[in-house]
Amino acid sequence: MSLEENFPILTEKLTKKFDSFTAVNNIDLTIKKGEIFGFLGPNGSGKSTTIKMLCGILEPTSGKASVLGYDVYTDAEKIKERIGYMSQKFSLYEDLTVDENLEFYGGIYQVPSDQIDQRKEFVLEMADLKGRERELTANLSVGWKQRLALGCALLHQPELLFLDEPTSGVDPLSRRHFWDLLNEMAEEGKTIFVTTHYMDEAEYCYRLAFIFEGRIIALGSPQEIKKTMKEKVFQIQCDQIDRAFQILNQFPQLEEVLIHGANIHIVGAKTDLVKNLIPALLKENKINLLQIKSIEPSLEDVFVSLIGREAREKIRKEFLPCEPPLN
Amino acid sequence: MKERIFAIIRKEFLHIIKDPRTLYVVIGIPVIQLILFGYALTFDVKHIPTAFYDLDKTPKSRAIINKFKASGYFEIKKYLENKKEIREVLDSGRIRTVVVIPPGFEKKLEKGEKVKLQVLVDGSDPNIGRFASGYATAILEIYSNQLKLQFLEKNGLRLVKGFPPYEDRRRAWYNEELKSVNYIIPGVIAVLLIYIPTILTATAIVREKEFATLEHIIVSPVKSYELMVGKIFPYFVIGVIDASLITLFGKLWFGVPIRGSLLILSLSTMLYLLCNLGTGLFVSTIAQSQQVASTIAFLTAMLPGYLLSGFIFPVESMPKFAQLVSYLVPTRYYLVVIRGIFLKGVGLKTLWDQILVLFVFSFLIITLSTWQFIRRSSQ
Ligand SMILES: Nc1ncnc2c1ncn2[C@@H]1O[C@H](COP(=O)(O)OP(=O)(O)O)[C@@H](O)[C@H]1O
Numbered sequence: 001m002s003l004e005e006n007f008p009i010l011t012e013k014l015t016k017k018f019d020s021f022t023a024v025n026n027i028d029l030t031i032k033k034g035e036i037f038g039f040l041g042p043n044g045s046g047k048s049t050t051i052k053m054l055c056g057i058l059e060p061t062s063g064k065a066s067v068l069g070y071d072v073y074t075d076a077e078k079i080k081e082r083i084g085y086m087s088q089k090f091s092l093y094e095d096l097t098v099d100e101n102l103e104f105y106g107g108i109y110q111v112p113s114d115q116i117d118q119r120k121e122f123v124l125e126m127a128d129l130k131g132r133e134r135e136l137t138a139n140l141s142v143g144w145k146q147r148l149a150l151g152c153a154l155l156h157q158p159e160l161l162f163l164d165e166p167t168s169g170v171d172p173l174s175r176r177h178f179w180d181l182l183n184e185m186a187e188e189g190k191t192i193f194v195t196t197h198y199m200d201e202a203e204y205c206y207r208l209a210f211i212f213e214g215r216i217i218a219l220g221s222p223q224e225i226k227k228t229m230k231e232k233v234f235q236i237q238c239d240q241i242d243r244a245f246q247i248l249n250q251f252p253q254l255e256e257v258l259i260h261g262a263n264i265h266i267v268g269a270k271t272d273l274v275k276n277l278i279p280a281l282l283k284e285n286k287i288n289l290l291q292i293k294s295i296e297p298s299l300e301d302v303f304v305s306l307i308g309r310e311a312r313e314k315i316r317k318e319f320l321p322c323e324p325p326l327n
Numbered sequence: 328m329k330e331r332i333f334a335i336i337r338k339e340f341l342h343i344i345k346d347p348r349t350l351y352v353v354i355g356i357p358v359i360q361l362i363l364f365g366y367a368l369t370f371d372v373k374h375i376p377t378a379f380y381d382l383d384k385t386p387k388s389r390a391i392i393n394k395f396k397a398s399g400y401f402e403i404k405k406y407l408e409n410k411k412e413i414r415e416v417l418d419s420g421r422i423r424t425v426v427v428i429p430p431g432f433e434k435k436l437e438k439g440e441k442v443k444l445q446v447l448v449d450g451s452d453p454n455i456g457r458f459a460s461g462y463a464t465a466i467l468e469i470y471s472n473q474l475k476l477q478f479l480e481k482n483g484l485r486l487v488k489g490f491p492p493y494e495d496r497r498r499a500w501y502n503e504e505l506k507s508v509n510y511i512i513p514g515v516i517a518v519l520l521i522y523i524p525t526i527l528t529a530t531a532i533v534r535e536k537e538f539a540t541l542e543h544i545i546v547s548p549v550k551s552y553e554l555m556v557g558k559i560f561p562y563f564v565i566g567v568i569d570a571s572l573i574t575l576f577g578k579l580w581f582g583v584p585i586r587g588s589l590l591i592l593s594l595s596t597m598l599y600l601l602c603n604l605g606t607g608l609f610v611s612t613i614a615q616s617q618q619v620a621s622t623i624a625f626l627t628a629m630l631p632g633y634l635l636s637g638f639i640f641p642v643e644s645m646p647k648f649a650q651l652v653s654y655l656v657p658t659r660y661y662l663v664v665i666r667g668i669f670l671k672g673v674g675l676k677t678l679w680d681q682i683l684v685l686f687v688f689s690f691l692i693i694t695l696s697t698w699q700f701i702r703r704s705s706q
């Protein structure tokens with residue numbers, strides 16, 4: 001097998017500038033056939049811009065990118081025929097029925113007429129929409145719409161799928177169902193490039209990259225990424241969690257203070273500081289402390305600590321010519 | 328390639344059929360506007376109370392008074408004897424128009440010289456004034472042409488070529504019933520064909536931007552020109568249906584004559600539609616919301632089409648600058664074509680230059696907006 005067949009997406013120093021603003025900054029990606037690759041980052045970090053370049057609808061400013069062996073600069077039309085795409089907004093026509101939407105996407109992807117019925121059947125089955133072909137798309141709930149949109153992107157049997165925040169606004173149960181579908185497809189050998197800003201979804205990815213301000217700040221499997229974390233994470237269980245968060249968040253020495261479910265996470269602070277300062281602070285404010293313990297970082301903790309460090313470095317470089325005072 | 332265009336066309340027709348509002352915009356609005364405009368702008372005034380001040384008192388001057396009576400537009404209430412009375416009767420308000428026949432009227436007519444009637448009107452109702460002097464001029468023109476014709480026939484000069492009265496005679500016959508509706512309706516058709524294709528095309532594309540479905544089409548193998556053809560074609564069909572519908576309606580309801588070639592009318596209507604569809608396409612590349620698209624379409628297509636085309640105000644009477652701008656308004660040329668074909672029955676020989684301009688315009692607008700569309704959609 002050739003390099004391209006093993007690696008449907010290969011980029012080297014891929015960069016996109018809008019005037020002087022760099023939206024995507026020197027990105028190197030090597031994505032393996034049959035994997036679910038997660039692209040994580042907050043809003044505005046350059047996820048959609050990267051996808052658009054890879055889909056051949058946005059010309060990069062510099063760098064290299066090949067998708068399914070085609071160069072994005074010169075062979076965009078060939079790429080378009082062989083990829084599936086789904087965006088956050090689902091790209092469905094709400095005034096058309098389920099079947100009419102499928103018919104349209106089948107038409108623009110030129111699915112042969114002797115195969116279209118069979119493919120539609122498959123998609124309806126997958127999306128659990130059998131028997132609802134004549135229903136108006138507007139009347140479907142968000143979860144169904146999402147699966148129909150995925151179905152539309154799969155009609156022409158692409159080997160590579162780009163999903164740009166496909167789960168935003170979808171309820172947790174449907175999201176779970178959706179990820180199961182993605183897993184099945186990956187097992188069949190499809191490659192999936194998916195962006196999200198839900199940290200919990202990152203755990204389902206085979207590998208992932210954190211992107212922040214256009215740059216990749218971490219890349220690897222969820223386990224690998226967690227291992228790169230040098231800083232400690234403490235979990236605090238206490239009463240009045242919102243008030244406790246407000247209080248702790250005022251202390252810059254505690255670095256990153258996050259609410260994580262029913263607990264508070266402290267990322268990157270020194271152990272003795274945490275052990276001494278926090279019980280005293282909470283006691284002083286009459287908040288009942290139940291437990292403080294050092295834990296395995298979650299992906300969110302890693303991301304926050306990375307962004308924190310990034311931000312600190314940036315501030316140091318730009319504003320402070322000398323070493324900052326120690327915490 | 329064909330499948331892809333076909334898929335887009337099919338989908339577009341589905342949108343149209345499913346949305347009752349589109350159907351209303353396509354069929355309801357044109358018919359309603361045609362009726363409204365037809366009646367509002369063609370308020371023909373009949374039985375205008377009129378007095379005559381005949382300074383000639385000859386058989387010909389009495390004949391012209393009879394023509395006025397026979398037209399049905401004037402009701403003769405009084406014959407005046409001196410100049411002072413003119414003012415009195417107009418001031419009284421019971422008489423709206425005074426027609427003065429100048430001395431030497433008959434002599435001038437017989438010599439074939441140009442004669443004029445003086446029409447004095449009660450200025451309190453500008454409409455009546457305008458109609459009265461318009462009718463009076465027309466009646467005089469028809470009469471003097473009849474006389475010229477009689478004179479020519481008597482003298483066996485009928486076949487003399489290039490003799491001006493023939494031309495004059497034809498002109499008076501374009502609209503021999505003097506019905507302003509005949510003049511107005513073709514104009515209304517012309518302006519109705521601006522807004523609907525422009526606005527429908529523009530919003531149909533902008534809607535896909537709003538719902539991000541355009542993004543998906545751009546990611547698909549559909550080429551820009553396929554998307555464009557697929558989006559425009561349905562509205563071209565609708566434009567043609569609209570044009571036929573309101574033309575037929577104008578003919579059946581208002582009895583407006585169509586004297587010229589339907590083929591030439593259809594062809595130039597299609598060119599004109601392309602101009603407007605192209606404008607819609609262009610608007611769609613600028614606007615990000617349907618609201619903005621309608622506003623731009625209104626300002627750039629509809630307003631000039633109504634005001635600067637000669638539909639309401641004759642181009643010749645506009646300020647110099649407006650006249651220059653009017654050269655850029657396709658409706659200006661289409662109006663000449665449609666009025667020519669409806670009222671005068673003229674053909675390519677007279678209209679070729681206007682049709683050529685329409686052709687050049689549609690070509691330029693479509694090319695420019697295609698270029699802009701492709702440039703924008705590949706960003
Ligand atoms: N066409 C464009 N022109 C200028 N700036 C843009 C354009 N598209 C995106 N950006 C900017 O690039 C950055 C990254 O955007 P995007 O890739 O959409 O982020 P994400 O998908 O991660 O939320 C944002 O700051 C956005 O404002």
Ligand SMILES: [Mg+2]
Binds near residue numbers: 048165
């Ligand atoms: Mg995005």
